[in-house]
Amino acid sequence: MKSSSHKADVRYECIRILQEIDEKDVFAQKLIAERCARGDLSGLDKKLLTELTKGCIIHQLALDTLIAFFSKTPLRRIEPPVLYALRLALYQIIYLDKVPIFAAVNTSVELVKKLVHRKHAVKFTNAVLRSAERNIQKKSAQQHEVVDLRKALYRRENTWCIFQHDILPDPSRQPASYIACNYSHPEWLIKRWIHRYGKEKTIEICKINNLPPKLFLRINRKKVSPEEFTELFNKHGIHPQIINDAMQIDNISVVEIPGFAEGLFYVQDISAMKVTHFLKLEKSNTVLDMCAAPGGKATHISEFLNDSGKLYALDSSRKRLLLLKENCSRMGIHNIYCICGNASWGMAPLKSIFDRILIDAPCSNTGVLSRRAEARWRIKEEDIKRLAYLQYSILKTGASLLKDDGKLVYATCSIEPEENQEVIEKFLNNEPGFSLDEEQYYLPGMEGGDGGYRARLRKRLMCH
Numbered sequence: 188m189k190s191s192s193h194k195a196d197v198r199y200e201c202i203r204i205l206q207e208i209d210e211k212d213v214f215a216q217k218l219i220a221e222r223c224a225r226g227d228l229s230g231l232d233k234k235l236l237t238e239l240t241k242g243c244i245i246h247q248l249a250l251d252t253l254i255a256f257f258s259k260t261p262l263r264r265i266e267p268p269v270l271y272a273l274r275l276a277l278y279q280i281i282y283l284d285k286v287p288i289f290a291a292v293n294t295s296v297e298l299v300k301k302l303v304h305r306k307h308a309v310k311f312t313n314a315v316l317r318s319a320e321r322n323i324q325k326k327s328a329q330q331h332e333v334v335d336l337r338k339a340l341y342r343r344e345n346t347w348c349i350f351q352h353d354i355l356p357d358p359s360r361q362p363a364s365y366i367a368c369n370y371s372h373p374e375w376l377i378k379r380w381i382h383r384y385g386k387e388k389t390i391e392i393c394k395i396n397n398l399p400p401k402l403f404l405r406i407n408r409k410k411v412s413p414e415e416f417t418e419l420f421n422k423h424g425i426h427p428q429i430i431n432d433a434m435q436i437d438n439i440s441v442v443e444i445p446g447f448a449e450g451l452f453y454v455q456d457i458s459a460m461k462v463t464h465f466l467k468l469e470k471s472n473t474v475l476d477m478c479a480a481p482g483g484k485a486t487h488i489s490e491f492l493n494d495s496g497k498l499y500a501l502d503s504s505r506k507r508l509l510l511l512k513e514n515c516s517r518m519g520i521h522n523i524y525c526i527c528g529n530a531s532w533g534m535a536p537l538k539s540i541f542d543r544i545l546i547d548a549p550c551s552n553t554g555v556l557s558r559r560a561e562a563r564w565r566i567k568e569e570d571i572k573r574l575a576y577l578q579y580s581i582l583k584t585g586a587s588l589l590k591d592d593g594k595l596v597y598a599t600c601s602i603e604p605e606e607n608q609e610v611i612e613k614f615l616n617n618e619p620g621f622s623l624d625e626e627q628y629y630l631p632g633m634e635g636g637d638g639g640y641r642a643r644l645r646k647r648l649m650c651h
Contacts, residue, residue: 268303400637462547465596597642
């Protein structure tokens with residue numbers, strides 16, 4: 188009994204986090220990390236909490252499609268705790284293999300009893316989940332067993348959950364709606380991707396976005412060599428995969444990795460690590476990182492400069508700059524100078540000019556939807572245009588602070604052309620003193636990590 192009540196508590200924490208994400212516009216990873224840091228959850232419970240919370244967010248539209256089909260009450264009229272409990276149970280029923288269906292149903296029904304205190308809500312939750320359970324024809328079918336796509340919900344690794352009834356939109360008549368519901372992405376985004384990449388490539392991107400993100404660590408060479416770091420990991424029974432300057436770790440949460448507090452590594456995607464190399468730094472450079480917090484790329488640049496050059500880290504958020512300072516302190520970095528200020532429309536509080544400038548611009552995050560679970564539901568189509576306007580203004584500000592013959596790198600973790608190629612094209616059309624050195628555009632999974640864009644611009648040497 189103790190074991191099942193403890194598991195129900197993990198599920199209660201999951202519902203609490205899901206509600207807080209919706210109400211306060213905070214990030215899932217932050218809330219999960221805070222809850223895990225309290226010290227009363229076992230390693231297995233931490234993994235379960237992460238799995239359930241992120242799973243419910245990532246597969247939200249697919250889960251809501253099921254709820255809408257099996258519920259007589261419209262989604263908008265289901266009170267939040269009941270909706271979260273339904274999503275939680277259905278996520279376990281459809282997408283997980285080790286949780287018995289009866290346990291998934293019972294724990295969600297008990298949670299509604301605890302959270303809502305109304306018999307009707309409890310009966311309603313039980314009825315919806317039992318209807319869904321009865322309708323499952325085969326939980327884990329192979330591709331060749333799928334006869335009618337409207338009855339088959341994609342799970343993972345080319346396995347499908349087949350239902351008795353048509354759950355999904357007709358893919359021949361409503362392809363965007365079908366892909367959106369089945370692979371749980373906003374329909375407006377699916378339409379954009381189908382237009383650019385076609386249906387098959389769009390589905391491939393969605394599948395990658397729904398996988399757990401790979402965990403990469405960048406070794407802090409100021410404190411430890413790759414060989415020493417590998418030896419430390421091996422002592423703890425962790426066997427990382429070495430990829431260039433990075434280590435990939437599987438099936439472990441950040442809090443369990445040895446050496447974090449000592450500053451031996453920084454958690455950073457392999458695609459993000461390439462941005463520093465793309466800057467073409469020289470050790471004596473004076474560098475400006477214009478959207479620097481929380482410091483992933485800034486600490487990497489600093490490590491490369493190795494106390495010979497200087498790095499100025501600009502960010503508009505004091506709170507996020509404090510995180511950057513904490514990361515610098517943890518990693519033993521002393522050549523970063525933090526500045527709080529607005530980087531857009533020439534408002535940056537700087538008069539110096541720089542050899543290298545990095546603009547890791549705020550963006551829609553459409554290249555990192557596996558890593559930022561809630562981003563797919565927060566971004567709206569109209570935000571793309573607004574972000575492009577902001578990105579262009581930051582690029583203009585950065586360009587005014589660059590030395591002759593200096594290099595500026597503009598990067599995003601978006602795969603939308605308006606935020607990437609079109610920003611650069613507009614800038615170059617208006618700024619004849621700049622030329623494009625190189626640009627790289629990559630979809631999720633293409634480089635083994637996240638999707639995004641980077642462009643290196645050079646300011647032409649002026650004759651005086």
